[in-house]
Amino acid sequence: EPEVTQTxxxxxxxxxxxxxxxxxxxxxxxxxxxxxxxLGQKVEFLVSFYNNEISEKSEIFDDQFSVERPDGSNFTLKIRSTKLEDSAMYFCASRKGQGSYNEQFFGPGTRLTVL
Amino acid sequence: AQSVTQPDIHITVSEGASLELRCNYSYGATPYLFWYVQSPGQGLQLLLKYFSGDTLVQGIKGFEAEFKRSQSSFNLRKPSVHWSDAAEYFCAVGVIQAGTALIFGKGTTLSVSS
Structure with missing residues (x-):
């Protein structure tokens, strides 16, 4: 079964x-x-991406964040200058999007620790 | 603005007992509704979803949920809980637009006692 992977x-x-x-x-x-x-809080939306551009972003997604789809398979999140409060689990998700609404599939997450 | 409320932060049930996790949403139209489960150190796994039609939806692992429009609720149920069900459960709302984000509740932690 296909799945979202994160590294x-x-x-x-x-x-x-x-x-x-x-x-x-x-x-x-x-x-x-x-x-x-x-840690200990709810999952919060950062950004969505479609057709090689950002389609939505939250107030959390400020100028320190950027996203990119550098090739046909990868999707990256860059944090330019990390702050202590950026420590969190970051989840990537994808959905098919064709036709009617369909569910998002989540990756296992990347735990980011900023010291 | 859309919001999701999960009133119970932590619930403990005995193994074999029934379970109901509550979820209320705030949205002007019929939302798309989801329940995800997160085991410790793991990602989010979709348990079930409601888009339209039958208001009682069946999911994986023996879970079901019922959409009640009049109560703006989408409660998750399981008739007999197993120890492996101990996890964090998140209710989420999707807005009827292509590409729109999910809005999550704060989650309910389920503990199962023997």
């Missing part, structure tokens, strides 16, 4: 450093998402 599973970085989180969505899916979950 790395755990990333530790120093405050102020840039990090890139990587995701490989399910191959025939058209919509891609990033969410984050700060």
């Amino acid at each position: 790395p599973s755990h990333q530790v970085t120093q405050m102020g450093q840039e990090v890139i989180l990587r995701c490989v969505p399910i191959s025939n899916h058209l919509y891609f998402y990033w969410y984050r979950q700060i």
